[in-house]
Amino acid sequence: MGKKANNPVKSIVTTFNIVQALRRLDGAGVTELATELDLPKSSVYNYLSTLEQEEYVVKRDGKYHLGLRFLDLGRYVRERDELYETARPELESIAAETDELVNLLVEEHGQGVYVCRVRGDQAVNVAASTGHRVSLHNTGLGKAILAYLPEERVDEILDEHGMEAATPHSITDREELKRELDRIREEEVAYDREERIDGLCCVAVPILDPDDRPIGSLSVAGPTSRMKRDRLETRLPELLASAANVIELNLTYS
Amino acid sequence: MGKKANNPVKSIVTTFNIVQALRRLDGAGVTELATELDLPKSSVYNYLSTLEQEEYVVKRDGKYHLGLRFLDLGRYVRERDELYETARPELESIAAETDELVNLLVEEHGQGVYVCRVRGDQAVNVAASTGHRVSLHNTGLGKAILAYLPEERVDEILDEHGMEAATPHSITDREELKRELDRIREEEVAYDREERIDGLCCVAVPILDPDDRPIGSLSVAGPTSRMKRDRLETRLPELLASAANVIELNLTYS
DNA sequence: TTACAGGTTCGTGATTCCTAAACACATGGT
């Protein structure tokens, strides 16, 4: 993973740099993009007009914007994976029961991707939504997945993405993380005590396939003040474990 | 529109051909793609490995699949457009009230793109979802938009996309369509009487900006049997018109 | 009118991508 292609097609890299820049800048002009990406104007122009011709980009009031073709692709990649379809109703019922924020995370290229988030009535308002990517080592969801990956893979991922600290509580030592992963496998539940966001606490469980490989993870996240004692240590883990179980069953028999 | 770029970047075209093929085939191997697209294996390989390196494609059990990076882009293009955010609650309330299928369409590159669909309890089960593209001339939603575009633009679109018939009821004569558009502007409501799908009838209204340019359209679709008389000719049009009005107001004052 | 900023076009040289052919690796049949 993260390994380089031998004969990379440079234009692909440039293309997606432009696409991401259009996303980041929320639409942009030729010159703006050219300076942003440090490319000649005329190159950017050629890319943009090709993208427009292929209908992935739209020109509106003098600016280029990403087009709705991506809408279709986005929906496809989400619904392709059965996990989303199967898990969604469970997430909803957990959200209804706990009133907190419920998340579904999947691993891809050594990072975590939120595939689905459902907000309960009291859910914290943390700005991060579907498609958002996070590192695995400092989130409950991520650790739940790491705990069930082969150790070589875990090392590979840590080598590639490092172990940056997001808050003072983040784990930054590899051995400490390994011990934490052992604990998670033993207790079958992962915690995130303000490791990624100050004041935010979360309980997570993995979703495993029949061979015990992790295909995703499920969590409830809330403010530290509401995540304590019995609720944190017993009720939520049980609720999540049973949901994960239902999902696993539905996935294997479908 | 549809006009060709002068110095098109060929690799972009190939790239997105591959992306679309991966979507169509729901994941594929190198050889499969190579024959499908009539390209040398090694070229396809170079593209795929670059796309993988950039994390837009994932290799799983020997097949290449589109990755979750597209999820993020999809969500972005949808939410960028204020129309979606503003219209969604209205669609939901119409769906609750009518129990039918409610749609929001936007024009892009001379085609219609479904941006949002909400199913009421009795909604027909027509397989077409968010991101789906349709031609404008044979749908109620499309005609509602065409009616408010400048005539030159209408001709441009028809020149480019033609007027293929989807059912025996589709309008295939340009003059007839123009008369229909006149009628729509006059009555401020568009109908689709089995023009796109047999047995399916739909009522649509445009959503206009302050300069009366169409930014989208709104419809209720149901089986012909339930779309008759008073409901079809008065109740639904009024419901839609008032929803469109609310949306227009919210859009201009935000 | 001029100046300016942005978009668009053009032409050229060098890089990059395309391609065929060979290699590696797995699978299954005989």
Add this chain to the structure above:
DNA sequence: ACCATGTGTTTAGGAATCACGAACCTGTAA
């Protein structure tokens, strides 16, 4: 055990493509 067949992957070289600077439009502000 062997070969046949089907993958994915690597390699190397020539040809086409893209990268790039400069010139050209087109609109807007001064």
